[in-house]
Amino acid sequence: MPALQKLLFVFGTRPEAIKLAPVVLAARAHGGFEVVVCVTAQHREMLDSVLAFFGVNPEYDLNLMKPGQTLTGLTTGVLEGLAPVLEQVRPDWVLVQGDTTTAFAGALAAFYAKAKVAHVEAGLRTGNIYEPFPEEMNRKLVGAIAEMHFPPTAPAQANLLREGISETRILVTGNTGIDALYLVRERLQADPACRAQVAAALEPQGLNRFIGPARPFVLVTAHRRESFGAGFEAICTAIAELCTRYPAIDFVFPVHPNPAVRGAVERFLVPAGFANLVLCQPLDYLPFVAMMINASVVLTDSGGVQEEAPSLGKPVVVMRDVTERMEGAASGMVHLVGPNRERIVAAVAGLLDSELRAGSGGNFYGDGHASLRILDSLAGFGERA
Numbered sequence: 115m116p117a118l119q120k121l122l123f124v125f126g127t128r129p130e131a132i133k134l135a136p137v138v139l140a141a142r143a144h145g146g147f148e149v150v151v152c153v154t155a156q157h158r159e160m161l162d163s164v165l166a167f168f169g170v171n172p173e174y175d176l177n178l179m180k181p182g183q184t185l186t187g188l189t190t191g192v193l194e195g196l197a198p199v200l201e202q203v204r205p206d207w208v209l210v211q212g213d214t215t216t217a218f219a220g221a222l223a224a225f226y227a228k229a230k231v232a233h234v235e236a237g238l239r240t241g242n243i244y245e246p247f248p249e250e251m252n253r254k255l256v257g258a259i260a261e262m263h264f265p266p267t268a269p270a271q272a273n274l275l276r277e278g279i280s281e282t283r284i285l286v287t288g289n290t291g292i293d294a295l296y297l298v299r300e301r302l303q304a305d306p307a308c309r310a311q312v313a314a315a316l317e318p319q320g321l322n323r324f325i326g327p328a329r330p331f332v333l334v335t336a337h338r339r340e341s342f343g344a345g346f347e348a349i350c351t352a353i354a355e356l357c358t359r360y361p362a363i364d365f366v367f368p369v370h371p372n373p374a375v376r377g378a379v380e381r382f383l384v385p386a387g388f389a390n391l392v393l394c395q396p397l398d399y400l401p402f403v404a405m406m407i408n409a410s411v412v413l414t415d416s417g418g419v420q421e422e423a424p425s426l427g428k429p430v431v432v433m434r435d436v437t438e439r440m441e442g443a444a445s446g447m448v449h450l451v452g453p454n455r456e457r458i459v460a461a462v463a464g465l466l467d468s469e470l471r472a473g474s475g476g477n478f479y480g481d482g483h484a485s486l487r488i489l490d491s492l493a494g495f496g497e498r499a
């Protein structure tokens with residue numbers, strides 16, 4: 115019988131936790147692995163709420179989040195913090211996900227410790243190292259280090275092949291974010307206690323009405339670093355114009371804690387006091403998914419939300435100039451408009467005016483079984499060793 119392989123998961127933000135939690139849970143249930151989790155806590159509260167929801171208790175916590183955190187400070191913090199963890203754990207594989215600074219610095223720290231890196235959600239590219247910034251460079255750098263690459267889709271695999279990575283080191287798996295999404299949707303459908311938990315979580319912010327038969331609403335998220343400044347002014351003024359034009363439709367905007375995002379919202383949206391604009395704290399993952407299921411249109415610059423909304427049959431307007439996820443755009447479910455006031459207003463209005471038409475959705479990004487494919491592939495290495 116082959117020895118258990120030791121997997122060290124390293125992650126630090128809300129989206130990484132959402133996309134790695136299903137892999138951690140499946141690895142713990144698998145039997146072929148010893149599993150160790152180290153969080154950098156590049157985000158703190160938003161990370162903890164996801165860990166609690168999935169019941170993932172990290173063995174190591176670098177607790178790196180600081181006010182006014184810089185990318186340089188974070189990178190060096192992850193490198194220095196991980197070195198002793200790697201020394202102690204001595205993993206066979208270090209798993210990192212996506213494109214955060216934690217993923218890049220985690221992969222580099224693993225390389226310095228001569229541990230193999232497996233990259234979950236590999237191969238996403240826009241071709242522009244400043245969009246998204248710093249994510250495009252982070253994921254290219256992880257790609258240069260990784261021994262095994264798990265792209266979610268065939269176009270992401272093609273990007274890796276173009277960069278000269280051998281096809282024997284690539285496996286298309288689907289996105290693990292869709293594993294998490296379907297898991298949550300199933301729990302919401304099957305478990306009344308889970309629905310009660312969502313209602314209780316939304317009640318203090320007065321948001322329960324959005325999970326019942328609500329009047330139509332648009333769910334908004336925005337946080338991309340390259341839109342800070344002029345981009346956020348355009349995003350906020352577009353939302354203001356939509357609030358005025360559609361008084362019978364609500365706009366629900368959980369505001370990301372980054373001060374650049376909060377500042378723009380306070381300057382361009384708060385003073386008008388729109389009755390149909392609901393500004394709230396970021397939502398926990400479970401209530402956020404419940405709201406997405408009920409939304410008419412989703413307006414976002416998020417990568418994960420761009421994958422989730424069409425998987426739930428919701429049309430999405432993407433406030434970015436470029437995207438590494440053209441699969442949804444090609445289907446007509448995703449409208450790429452940039453952080454541009456006129457184009458945001460036109461796209462959202464187009465969807466609202468067409469009787470809130472939603473498509474049937476599609477699983478362009480995953481079928482809910484990505485985690486098992488990843489683990490079967492890593493288990494195969496153990497058997498060959």
Ligand SMILES: CC(=O)N[C@@H]1[C@@H](OP(=O)(O)OP(=O)(O)OC[C@H]2O[C@@H](n3ccc(=O)[nH]c3=O)[C@H](O)[C@@H]2O)O[C@H](CO)[C@@H](O)[C@@H]1O
Pocket residue numbers: 127128129130132133211212213214217235238246249291335337368395396397398399400402403415416417418419422
């Ligand atoms: C450039 C790019 O596309 N990069 C992505 C980036 O992340 P992102 O843009 O997807 O980040 P966010 O938008 O912060 O998170 C999204 C998640 O958060 C949930 N959500 C949202 C609002 C809320 O109030 N409550 C919530 O729970 C939501 O359902 C979703 O699952 O990093 C990831 C990590 O490496 C990569 O995978 C990834 O490519």
